[in-house]
Amino acid sequence: MYKKEWIEEVEGLKNKGVLAFDIGASSGRAVLGLFDQGSIRLKEIHRFQNTPVEVRGVLYWDILSLFHEIKNGIRMAQSEGTIVSLGIDTWGLDFGLLDKQGRLLENPIHYRDSRTGGMKEAGDGLLGNSVSLYKTTGIQFLENNTVYQLLSLVLERPDFLDNAETLLMIPDLLEYMLTNNIHAEYSAAMTTQLVNTHTGMWSERILDKLGIPARLFPPIIPSGSIAGKLSPMVQKELGVDEITVMAVASHDSQSAVLAVPAGEKEFIFISCGTWSFIGTELDAPVISRKAELYNMTNERGYKEKVTFATNITGLWVLQECRRQWEKEGSCFSYEQLEEMGTKAVSAGCFIDTDHECFTGVGDMPENVREYCARTNQSVPGTPGEFIRCIYESLAMKYRLAIERISECTGNHYSCIYVVGGGSKSGLLCQLTADICKTRVISGPAEATAMGNVLLQLMASKEIKDIEEGRAIIRNTQDVRIFEPDTLKDWELEYKKFIQTMPA
Numbered sequence: 001m002y003k004k005e006w007i008e009e010v011e012g013l014k015n016k017g018v019l020a021f022d023i024g025a026s027s028g029r030a031v032l033g034l035f036d037q038g039s040i041r042l043k044e045i046h047r048f049q050n051t052p053v054e055v056r057g058v059l060y061w062d063i064l065s066l067f068h069e070i071k072n073g074i075r076m077a078q079s080e081g082t083i084v085s086l087g088i089d090t091w092g093l094d095f096g097l098l099d100k101q102g103r104l105l106e107n108p109i110h111y112r113d114s115r116t117g118g119m120k121e122a123g124d125g126l127l128g129n130s131v132s133l134y135k136t137t138g139i140q141f142l143e144n145n146t147v148y149q150l151l152s153l154v155l156e157r158p159d160f161l162d163n164a165e166t167l168l169m170i171p172d173l174l175e176y177m178l179t180n181n182i183h184a185e186y187s188a189a190m191t192t193q194l195v196n197t198h199t200g201m202w203s204e205r206i207l208d209k210l211g212i213p214a215r216l217f218p219p220i221i222p223s224g225s226i227a228g229k230l231s232p233m234v235q236k237e238l239g240v241d242e243i244t245v246m247a248v249a250s251h252d253s254q255s256a257v258l259a260v261p262a263g264e265k266e267f268i269f270i271s272c273g274t275w276s277f278i279g280t281e282l283d284a285p286v287i288s289r290k291a292e293l294y295n296m297t298n299e300r301g302y303k304e305k306v307t308f309a310t311n312i313t314g315l316w317v318l319q320e321c322r323r324q325w326e327k328e329g330s331c332f333s334y335e336q337l338e339e340m341g342t343k344a345v346s347a348g349c350f351i352d353t354d355h356e357c358f359t360g361v362g363d364m365p366e367n368v369r370e371y372c373a374r375t376n377q378s379v380p381g382t383p384g385e386f387i388r389c390i391y392e393s394l395a396m397k398y399r400l401a402i403e404r405i406s407e408c409t410g411n412h413y414s415c416i417y418v419v420g421g422g423s424k425s426g427l428l429c430q431l432t433a434d435i436c437k438t439r440v441i442s443g444p445a446e447a448t449a450m451g452n453v454l455l456q457l458m459a460s461k462e463i464k465d466i467e468e469g470r471a472i473i474r475n476t477q478d479v480r481i482f483e484p485d486t487l488k489d490w491e492l493e494y495k496k497f498i499q500t501m502p503a
């Protein structure tokens with residue numbers, strides 16, 4: 001089921017462009033990538049909202065709206081010149097189901113929907129001692145993982161599942177809408193917690209034990225493969241010529257890792273957005289008792305490299321605070337919030353951003369206040385104090401994650417690379433350097449789109465390999481360096497933070 005022969009080359013660019021669709025949990029954009037005089041240039045040509053829709057208590061993704069915006073992005077890109085290829089990266093975990101005629105059965109359901117409640121315990125009961133989900137897949141346990149979403153269908157909607165013929169992860173589903181081709185790109189498939197990390201194939205044993213139909217799962221293809229060409233119907237509708245559709249590292253975290261501008265072999269990165277993805281790049285997975293205890297993940301992406309990492313809730317808490325303040329009539333830009341946080345004095349209170357009270361939507365400032373009060377800490381009052389609380393807590397979580405990664409790998413890391421939207425926050429980067437007592441190099445902020453473009457440029461042979469690509473990013477993109485401030489000792493605060501963590 002692992003078809004290496006899908007790997008092909010894209011026609012050389014010769015002053016042509018590639019198009020990256022980078023779609024996150026709240027918004028998406030179309031980014032034009034050009035390789036000129038040894039530098040990768042990105043140009044955002046279209047931005048759109050990704051707003052979930054709740055219907056009768058179920059939270060859905062509006063996949064048809066996303067597909068509509070992708071088509072708009074292709075139209076706009078074509079007006080910029082000839083587009084040789086395009087690639088789509090999105091969040092992981094979520095999927096759509098097709099019937100036997102290839103029709104979408106329903107809009108994909110959001111990973112924050114409540115349907116996975118209690119499914120981990122149900123899965124443990126079905127697997128028993130005969131199958132270890134972690135030893136087989138190496139993937140971090142999250143209650144909203146694909147395996148538990150599917151188990152909820154097995155247990156609660158078996159008739160619906162009987163009508164399904166094919167499962168496609170979100171980027172694979174959007175590529176199917178463009179090309180009519182069906183496949184499962186490797187990095188997106190890994191997020192399901194259903195791929196055997198040792199074989200690179202779907203784990204039939206896990207599927208059988210959980211009662212999930214094996215027929216749903218299409219062949220897995222490597223990151224960087226050709227997904228197909230725009231279908232004649234889509235070409236006609238958009239009035240465009242044939243364009244190659246690439247199955248890039250379509251899990252957005254894996255695209256971001258490609259753009260980490262590291263020169264050394266052993267490095268730590270933080271891809272900071274709605275989620276924070278913290279890890280290192282290895283040649284083989286680390287599947288040990290300690291790694292399982294720390295809930296580390298072993299994802300694979302381009303060239304089957306292993307990203308040994310952990311997912312934690314990132315800027316989601318900040319985003320939801322900002323949304324609540326807007327509802328209350330106070331509209332702050334992120335730049336204003338950054339300034340408020342920089343000027344504010346630390347309230348000396350910390351939160352565990354992964355606590356269940358911070359994972360959903362709602363009145364996030366009130367959730368922060370309640371958490372701090374419940375853990376006998378001071379309670380933030382002003383928006384600036386909230387920003388300090390959130391950022392200091394994130395930096396503490398980063399330190400804890402990095403210490404655990406070092407413990408599992410036996411490696412010491414002298415530098416932290418921060419990429420993604422969070423790299424634009426000088427306050428967060430400086431706090432990370434101070435609390436982790438390690439130099440921080442921040443940028444590029446557009447790491448996910450950059451990695452998407454980079455993989456397409458490698459397919460076109462404009463760039464030889466990932467080492468050359470990272471060197472180009474390192475030498476031509478704007479990066480900032482933050483040295484740890486030794487004037488303040490954060491050790492007592494770090495111990496306090498650890499004490500506030502749930503047992």
